[in-house]
Amino acid sequence: MKLLNTTIKNNVLQSMTKILDENRELLLKANKKDLDAFNKEDQAMYDRLILNNGKIDGMIKAINEVKAQEDPVNQIISNDVLENGLQVTNKTSPFGTIMIIYESRPDVTVEAAVLAFKSNNRILLKGGKEAIFSNKVLVEFWHKALTENNISEDYIKLLQMDRKETQEFLKNPTEQLDLIVPRGGERLINFVKEHATCAVLISGRGNNFLYVDEKADWNKTLAVIIDAKTAKISACNALDKILINKNIEDFNNKLKELQTVLKDRNVSILVDEDVQNVLKNESLITDKTIWRQEFLALKCCIGAVNNLNEAVEMINKYSGGHSAAIMTTNDENADNFMQQVDCAAVYKNSSTRFTDGGQLGVGAELAISTDKLHHRGPLGLKKLVTNKYYIYGKGHIRN
Incomplete structure (x- = not known):
């Protein structure tokens, strides 16, 4: 995947904050459709589904915080010249395509996308059906921000699939998948672990x-x-x-x-x-x-x-x-x-x-990882990269 210039990425984020701020009513109307259709017996999920101006302010703040952070991609981890003359440089690198599966919270659609985009990853957003109207509008906002800056909409994609279709997609992805982050309860996590064919980073239950x-x-x-x-x-x-x-x-x-x-x-x-x-x-x-x-x-x-x-x-x-x-x-x-x-x-x-990215000084987070590989705790911007070795030789052969 081609590495985007930091300035270009930040320009997209700037566009997104402006679009969010100027289209609050459109988003709140979409959210009301979700709320009206929701079974309010699950109070915790209902609370996570609600959007208001305060939460929109929080989305804008999260984007601005990520925009202000150093670009995590192409950073040198180590740089050594070996006795044989080979130069070995280890740099941070994007994962590629990340899929996040989550329920109820439309603000995840903003936080996950901003983190993935700034770290030069493509993201597939599989939100819950209970937030479908809110998520559709938010992804439309992202696409507008991308196209305003001549960047492909393909960087941020909303997946609209039911449980059976999701299962089939995990088993036989129709496009490249490099990492899946299930953000939800134990049932969801076990479902993803059972069917995924790529790396899964667990965002576990609380308890x-x-x-x-x-x-x-x-x-x-x-x-x-x-x-x-x-x-x-x-x-x-x-x-x-x-x-x-x-x-x-x-x-x-x-x-x-x-x-x-x-x-x-x-x-x-x-x-x-x-x-x-x-x-x-x-x-x-x-x-x-x-x-x-x-x-x-x-x-x-x-x-x-x-x-x-x-x-x-x-x-x-x-x-x-x-x-x-x-x-x-x-x-x-x-x-x-x-x-x-x-x-x-x-x-x-x-x-x-x-235990929250913002509270612990990490900023916006993709999830709280309870895995021990590749990272544990808040998955902030700096942790949404892997690494790659660059080896420079002059016709070196290994005898």
Whole structure:
């Protein structure tokens, strides 16, 4: 794929911000069609589907942030001259064609495309049917921005396929595919992994845990839990599971206070046997598989553990590998927890809601990767490239 000049790419992004700003009403009307057709029983998905002027401002901000970032393509990683005289240069390089599969969120149509385009990749956008009107308009905006700058519309393409057609496309792509990013729940991820014939980068489920150490600051703990659980239930960085050390001072009363603050915010609670001995009216967890579930709802599980090692073991067994937090004033315990927990982001005395490209200083993100190859955490602009070796010789042969 020919490498586009950085100025040309930034000009396209500038055009897109102008088109978005000038055509807000057109986009909001399309979004209203999506909202009117949607079954509102799934509140989390409905929340992700909604567009308003604030979200459009966020799209424009994301594009401008990417525009301001250094072009990640053709950057020198290493440059060496070997003893035999060969010059070996390793440079960043585009993946080629990236396919992203996602549900509900029209803003992904903007963020995914801006990141792919700035990193010189072509992108195939497979959004959910619930956002089809919004996504059609947004891709029309992208095509207008591209054609205004004499760039092919083929760089950004909206795929309109049902589940069966998507399955067939994954098995037998009708065009080149170099990387697929499924951004959604475990069912979607397993579907893509089963049928894809190219590399898949997993943007896994949330199901985030918070461990309350026996040396935790309780007031800070409550504040962090309230934020992580209730601020945005539709986000993959929301909190679902709380583990409390049994040895914390005044264990029973702290559990009751936690129950009160959660109930005051309409959070339903499920508990293990130890916790139910204190919170007698809460539902008992009878099926341990619930510890694996991402709720995307005002719902959480509370369990009791004997020590930090038990908490780590439980998190590594059940979490989605996304985010986990420890609340403690003990630095050694915090270090042990953060080193041993197998998640993309680990926190000390902080809400898991910060697992977000913008919040972590990365800027717009394609997804939060829970894979260990090629990258883990927010997939920002710098991580949407691979690498290529350039070897320069003078008639060299290997004897």
